[in-house]
Amino acid sequence: MGGGHAGIEAALACRRLECSALLVTGRCARIGEMSCNPAIGGIAKGALVREVDCLGGSMGEAADRTRLHFRMLNRSKGRSVWGPRAQVDAEAYARMQAGALAREGVTVLEDEVVALHGPVGGVDGIVCARAGAVTGAAVVLATGTFLGGRLFRGEETWAGGRFGDFSAMALESDLRARRFHVKRFKTGTSPRVLRESIRFDRMARQPGEGEYSFSFGRAGPDRGSEPCWVTRTSRDTRRVALDALDRSPLFCGKIEGKGPRYCPSFEDKAVRFAEKEEHIVFVEPMGAGSQAMYLNGLSTSLPLDAQQAMLATIPGLEEARILQPGYAVEYTLLDPEEFDACMLVRKEPKLLVAGQVCGTSGYEEAAGLGVLAGLNAGRIARGEHPVQLERSESYIGVMADDLSSRSWCEPYRLFSSRAENRMHLREENADRRMVPVAMSWGLARGEDVRRVDRLERDISRIRALLEGTRKGVAGTQLCRRPSTGRAELLGVWPELAQEDVRAVEAILLDERYSGYIDRALRRIDQRRQLESVSLESVADFSCIEEICIEAREILGRMRPRTLGEAASLAGVRPSDLDGLLLHLGRGCST
Amino acid sequence: MGLDPGRLSGARRAVGLFRSGSGEALDQVVALSWKKGSSYTGEEMVEVICHGMDQAADRIVSAVVEEGGRAALPGEFTRRGLLSGSLTRLDVLVLGRRSAEGQGQGAAGATAGSLLRRLGEVERELEGRLEFGEQYGVGISREEAAAALSELLERATELEGVAAALERPARVVIAGPVNAGKSTLFNTLLGRERVVASQSPGTTRDWVSESAEVEGVTVRLVDTPGEAGGEHEEEAGRVCREEMTAGSDAVLWLSEGGASEPSGWIIDEGFEMLRVSSKTDLLRGPGVNLSCRTGEGLDEIRTWISRRVDLLPGLSEGMTEVRRHLEEAVSALSSAREDMACEEISEARRKLRGIVNGQRMEKAVEAALGMLCVGK
Ligand SMILES: Cc1cc2nc3c(=O)[nH]c(=O)nc-3n(C[C@H](O)[C@H](O)[C@H](O)COP(=O)(O)OP(=O)(O)OC[C@H]3O[C@@H](n4cnc5c(N)ncnc54)[C@H](O)[C@@H]3O)c2cc1C
Ligand SMILES: Nc1nc2c(ncn2[C@@H]2O[C@H](COP(=O)(O)OP(=O)(O)OP(=O)(O)O)[C@@H](O)[C@H]2O)c(=O)[nH]1
Ligand SMILES: [Mg+2]
Numbered sequence: 001m002g003g004g005h006a007g008i009e010a011a012l013a014c015r016r017l018e019c020s021a022l023l024v025t026g027r028c029a030r031i032g033e034m035s036c037n038p039a040i041g042g043i044a045k046g047a048l049v050r051e052v053d054c055l056g057g058s059m060g061e062a063a064d065r066t067r068l069h070f071r072m073l074n075r076s077k078g079r080s081v082w083g084p085r086a087q088v089d090a091e092a093y094a095r096m097q098a099g100a101l102a103r104e105g106v107t108v109l110e111d112e113v114v115a116l117h118g119p120v121g122g123v124d125g126i127v128c129a130r131a132g133a134v135t136g137a138a139v140v141l142a143t144g145t146f147l148g149g150r151l152f153r154g155e156e157t158w159a160g161g162r163f164g165d166f167s168a169m170a171l172e173s174d175l176r177a178r179r180f181h182v183k184r185f186k187t188g189t190s191p192r193v194l195r196e197s198i199r200f201d202r203m204a205r206q207p208g209e210g211e212y213s214f215s216f217g218r219a220g221p222d223r224g225s226e227p228c229w230v231t232r233t234s235r236d237t238r239r240v241a242l243d244a245l246d247r248s249p250l251f252c253g254k255i256e257g258k259g260p261r262y263c264p265s266f267e268d269k270a271v272r273f274a275e276k277e278e279h280i281v282f283v284e285p286m287g288a289g290s291q292a293m294y295l296n297g298l299s300t301s302l303p304l305d306a307q308q309a310m311l312a313t314i315p316g317l318e319e320a321r322i323l324q325p326g327y328a329v330e331y332t333l334l335d336p337e338e339f340d341a342c343m344l345v346r347k348e349p350k351l352l353v354a355g356q357v358c359g360t361s362g363y364e365e366a367a368g369l370g371v372l373a374g375l376n377a378g379r380i381a382r383g384e385h386p387v388q389l390e391r392s393e394s395y396i397g398v399m400a401d402d403l404s405s406r407s408w409c410e411p412y413r414l415f416s417s418r419a420e421n422r423m424h425l426r427e428e429n430a431d432r433r434m435v436p437v438a439m440s441w442g443l444a445r446g447e448d449v450r451r452v453d454r455l456e457r458d459i460s461r462i463r464a465l466l467e468g469t470r471k472g473v474a475g476t477q478l479c480r481r482p483s484t485g486r487a488e489l490l491g492v493w494p495e496l497a498q499e500d501v502r503a504v505e506a507i508l509l510d511e512r513y514s515g516y517i518d519r520a521l522r523r524i525d526q527r528r529q530l531e532s533v534s535l536e537s538v539a540d541f542s543c544i545e546e547i548c549i550e551a552r553e554i555l556g557r558m559r560p561r562t563l564g565e566a567a568s569l570a571g572v573r574p575s576d577l578d579g580l581l582l583h584l585g586r587g588c589s590t
Numbered sequence: 591m592g593l594d595p596g597r598l599s600g601a602r603r604a605v606g607l608f609r610s611g612s613g614e615a616l617d618q619v620v621a622l623s624w625k626k627g628s629s630y631t632g633e634e635m636v637e638v639i640c641h642g643m644d645q646a647a648d649r650i651v652s653a654v655v656e657e658g659g660r661a662a663l664p665g666e667f668t669r670r671g672l673l674s675g676s677l678t679r680l681d682v683l684v685l686g687r688r689s690a691e692g693q694g695q696g697a698a699g700a701t702a703g704s705l706l707r708r709l710g711e712v713e714r715e716l717e718g719r720l721e722f723g724e725q726y727g728v729g730i731s732r733e734e735a736a737a738a739l740s741e742l743l744e745r746a747t748e749l750e751g752v753a754a755a756l757e758r759p760a761r762v763v764i765a766g767p768v769n770a771g772k773s774t775l776f777n778t779l780l781g782r783e784r785v786v787a788s789q790s791p792g793t794t795r796d797w798v799s800e801s802a803e804v805e806g807v808t809v810r811l812v813d814t815p816g817e818a819g820g821e822h823e824e825e826a827g828r829v830c831r832e833e834m835t836a837g838s839d840a841v842l843w844l845s846e847g848g849a850s851e852p853s854g855w856i857i858d859e860g861f862e863m864l865r866v867s868s869k870t871d872l873l874r875g876p877g878v879n880l881s882c883r884t885g886e887g888l889d890e891i892r893t894w895i896s897r898r899v900d901l902l903p904g905l906s907e908g909m910t911e912v913r914r915h916l917e918e919a920v921s922a923l924s925s926a927r928e929d930m931a932c933e934e935i936s937e938a939r940r941k942l943r944g945i946v947n948g949q950r951m952e953k954a955v956e957a958a959l960g961m962l963c964v965g966k
Contacts, residue, residue: 043721073724078922078929081720280726297726417717423929482925516933550673
């Protein structure tokens with residue numbers, strides 16, 4: 001269900017496992033549409049796109065072949081947090097994705113899913129408005145922002161999953177009737193303006209940079225680089241926003257859903273960051289030579305006149321003509337407690353979920369979970385047990401684990417800091433991390449397998465050489481010094497000049513980060529141990545004498561489900577965890 | 591509580607008349623109010639500073655009591671600060687020590703609690719810089735972060751010094767009737783024949799203390815002369831005992847087959863105690879069954895000693911690690927490796943949190959709270 005970023009990757013993963021796949025979507029013409037800004041990647045998200053690529057997904061290649069502008073974010077802040085980000089041609093991107101579905105033999109059906117098929121606990125298909133019941137070995141729910149979707153702009157509100165699209169009301173009622181726990185979240189988007197109406201001479205030009213491809217070595221022809229533009233809001237912009245607050249659906253209480261803290265609307269920023277006089281706005285093309293420009297950083301659901309008045313205060317946008325105003329969407333999602341880290345709904349052995357409908361926000365997040373859900377749908381169809389990804393090995397694993405193990409009260413966006421092992425989860429080594437697992441699950445491309453194989457062989461050979469000592473230092477030791485780069489290494493080991501550059505780089509980075517990675521792995525292990533101890537059997541924390549009084553009080557109030565959750569509460573100390581363990585009769589051995 | 595300018599930050603001030611419940615003007619006062627989270631105790635708080643002499647203060651206090659207030663207990667403010675998380679256990683120890691040394695309030699600029707909080711803030715800012723810096727222009731600059739970090743490094747170094755001063759090995763007394771096997775246990779825990787053990791009752795005449803490693807923790811073990819039991823403690827013996835047990839943290843009470851009740855002083859003086867039935871290869875008893883012959887119960891006793899004894903071995907070592915991580919963070923930042931800097935700060939925080947909240951702190955903290963006076 002769903003022709004968005006999650007649904008597409010899920011269907012493709014099923015096909016890789018040689019299962020037949022049917023993708024049902026509201027409008028075929030809008031498959032792969034980017035509802036918000038036309039950019040793929042970013043910090044952590046860039047690495048995630050590469051993970052999707054290595055698991056056989058198509059997002060990376062589609063972005064490579066349609067990109068207009070590229071930047072490597074954080075280039076000067078440490079290799080583990082580099083963030084490749086591409087501005088793409090939104091329409092061309094959507095066409096590429098639709099093309100991938102056709103090429104891989106996914107059957108596409110244009111229809112509206114109005115209900116799940118089968119009894120509670122035995123869902124085995126869907127019911128479509130026109131085509132009626134369709135059953136299958138597994139079902140993936142990837143309906144994005146469409147479930148009971150409502151759009152808001154100023155005092156206007158109407159039903160819809162996004163601008164100009166329908167709201168999946170019937171399906172939402174069905175999910176509620178089946179007693180799934182659901183929540184409402186909201187998110188918003190920025191106005192798009194007419195290119196000709198912008199005074200670019202009043203803004204800073206931000207050229208694209210560098211050669212890069214998300215899909216390892218399968219990049220399309222370089223489409224040349226279109227510039228992006230940078231401008232800033234001012235105190236006046238803020239004042240306009242504040243003046244219009246009484247007509248904002250967010251602030252007068254029409255929207256109840258929680259919005260993303262990290263991608264706030266401009267009116268949110270105006271209220272929350274009163275001390276910040278200006279906010280950066282990126283003006284980004286929606287397509288090559290497209291008339292529409294996206295105003296990244298100006299997400300808003302204020303009334304149209306206020307949006308226009310805000311633009312009038314921003315250098316270069318004074319006269320900008322709005323093609324599509326900003327708006328907010330509020331939608332229903334499945335509470336993450338309903339599914340596990342395989343993306344499998346706990347009480348429905350054949351139902352999986354992915355994308356915004358399971359609490360995330362962002363194309364890349366949707367794609368990553370889509371691959372995982374599709375993979376497991378395929379495995380269920382083939383009678384194999386569902387699998388999950390390690391949080392120490394991939395951002396997808398971090399995301400699936402985070403989502404399913406905690407109750408979130410706002411859309412989940414991926415950050416590098418969500419990963420304990422972020423020093424290891426680099427975009428640079430995504431293929432080394434993912435291709436081996438992808439291969440074992442039948443998702444990997446032959447060319448990727450061969451490349452990674454060759455690379456690993458090179459790496460072992462060079463590493464063996466570097467175990468040796470020269471000028472009194474072991475080569476691996478030398479790599480660990482903060483000042484060592486490739487050039488410094490070659491100074492002592494000149495023969496490495498003939499070796500594959502990537503292999504040498506990989507060793508340098510692995511060595512540089514090795515101490516951090518070991519520590520992170522230990523922490524993940526500890527956390528897993530703690531998470532595995534259930535506290536469900538504790539009826540009353542206040543009478544546990546083994547722990548201190550303040551901890552009893554906090555635990556009684558928060559009622560954590562596992563020792564891991566208890567550990568994350570402020571005021572609960574390691575000794576209290578020991579005490580809890582003692583109380584549970586498990587001994588103090590951890 | 592005395593005025594120190596640092597403490598006033600975050601307070602709102604007002605000047606006016608303090609009136610009793612019935613409206614009678616009592617004194618001209620300055621009132622300071624703190625919001626939740628910003629006061630000494632971390633709670634919402636109002637402090638009234640009166641101009642008049644003690645009499646005026648007394649009148650104000652009685653007026654407040656009349657309206658349902660009550661006087662604070664000794665150390666209550668600190669205890670509340672601890673409960674609300676605005677003070678850490680380490681801070682309480684430092685305060686207790688200062689108070690014992692008659693230094694009073696103030697000078698506690700570098701509390702572990704504030705260091706922990708500031709480190710958290712700097713880490714969040716740096717993470718913001720990593721995650722959103724280039725796309726949304728948020729987060730602090732590298733220079734600002736470096737400056738903030740160097741300052742925190744200084745505070746950490748200061749705390750490292752305090753920690754070294756606070757550190758002392760834990761002290762566990764082995765007590766019990768004559769011939770219970772105390773000296774044998776003492777030697778066994780030490781791993782060598784330090785004192786004489788023999789079947790004649792009353793072998794040990796003097797208090798002997800020796801440093802030992804128990805499950806990786808350094809402690810001081812004390813062997814004692816056997817107690818005659820039942821009879822009244824002699825004055826000379828009591829003085830000697832008090833001298834020797836002062837500063838001890840726990841007592842192992844040994845008796846053959848668990849036959850003898852622990853002496854009154856252990857309970858009276860509130861020592862933590864473990865009852866041990868000794869020589870259980872001969873006769874079993876209640877509590878922990880110990881036989882130095884067969885080794886039964888030894889592990890249990892070791893664990894108890896290393897866990898229950900609430901002292902601070904490794905405190906300054908821990909603070910040294912915190913300081914080292916911060917040094918690494920500063921140097922990572924100066925070579926444009928924000929990712930590593932964040933990692934180091936986060937490790938420093940974890941270590942510091944472990945130290946200030948450590949289990950071994952508990953008892954020492956209780957003792958420190960006892961040393962504080964009203965108003966602290
Ligand atoms: C207004 C708006 C603002 C956004 N702002 C941000 C932002 O600020 N930051 C950010 O990272 N992301 C933002 N996004 C989110 C981003 O667009 C999504 O995260 C991403 O598209 C989710 O992908 P998805 O595959 O889960 O769902 P979508 O891309 O929403 O796709 C859902 C698909 O399901 C289909 N569908 C739904 N219901 C049915 C049904 N009953 N029957 C048949 N087909 C159905 C639809 O036709 C569509 O093809 C925003 C989205 C919107 C709409
Ligand atoms: N069977 C047996 N004998 C023990 C054990 N522990 C100690 N003994 C013996 O008991 C006797 C007394 O042991 P000590 O360790 O000297 O006893 P103590 O409590 O120090 O005695 P005083 O110093 O006289 O108070 C010695 O002969 C020990 O060998 C044990 O676990 N089992
Ligand atoms: Mg003796």
